[in-house]
Amino acid sequence: MFTPCPTERSRIIADRVEAFVRDVVIPYERDARLGAHGPSEDLVHELRAKARAAGVLTPHILADGSHLNQLETAAVLKRSGLSPLGPVAVNTMAPDEGNMFLLGKVGTPAQKQRFLEPLVRGEARSAFFMTEPAEEGGAGSDPSMLQTTAVLDGDTWVVNGRKMFITGAEGAAVGIVMARTGSLDKVQATMFLVDLPHPAIRIERVLDTIDSSMPGGHALIAIDKLRVPQDQVLGEVNEGLRYAQVRLSPARLSHCMRWFGATARAHEIAAGYATTRKAFGKLLIDHEGVGFMLADNLIDLQQAALMIDWCAGVLDGGSLGTAESSMAKVAVSDALFRVADRCVQILGGLGVSRDTVVEQVFREVRAFRIYDGPTEVHKWSLxxxxKRELLAGTGH
Incomplete structure (x- = not known):
């Protein structure tokens, strides 16, 4: 079900991560510290301590600080996703994985030491403050609608605004805040690094959402007169929208990797059930309706794996890969949702209960079709x- 690892080092790391998730993490899936807004901080610390002891914490970042390439990362993150708790345990979960990638690309040496290193060590969590309340006309899939502002006052920036669906804000130690800067007639944004919790950043509430795998859940945030010094500007002033794409293109793909592992596990459970459960005198798998669903799962999983690996190769080739990551996000999220849906159907009543992890995988993958850009927005962008390419080709 998993495509071959591209290098020997990625095979070794991926095998170790898979063994850890299957042997150590999966037994925690019924832990009482799992809530509607994700695993508790106590559970996160416990799992990461075990991952650290097993040598699989933050496995995509090597001891010398270098990063596995995207194709190698795919091999590792797919295995980490075999449990919804797996990415949390081994520190490959969103939004930390994407924030670590961005800080590694854009941060100054001082910023990396202060904000990145605790994340890599698994000692802290982070949040990415970009999305805003829709009812206030704020930015969602369209970042040009950004309402949060940052104004330079002497040698500090003053940030004001509200943010919505901010994953992991509750309990995070590092924040990356996107705010509108520059002239009023031109859409420009800047990213700011902040220590959390901060008195100027207030969690109004944590939303009740369909998913429950990410620590801290998804929060509604008020930012009131947040002062940020110049040395906490991430990258260059007014380059925030460009940096968002630097982060989001690989981050979308990382979501595909992690949820591939989860749906592969759901398929394992459904296939195991279909080969042991009997109805009408024969095994479920011997009924065409069930057997064909399992066959369709194999096809969707294989196509998703190939799409992930193709897009990872494009990113490794030096292209930002915005279009490619959009294609992968659409194709993979839709395919994995079909797999999860079939698994629920095969399990019947068991599939809609929480006696297996399949019910959670179904919920998580449904949310994935919206997070990091809904399917329809990516199709529209493509x-x-x-259109641009066709019109350019005709000279119009």
């Missing part, structure tokens, strides 16, 4: 790109 259609615009196609």
């Amino acid at each position: 259609a615009k790109k196609l």
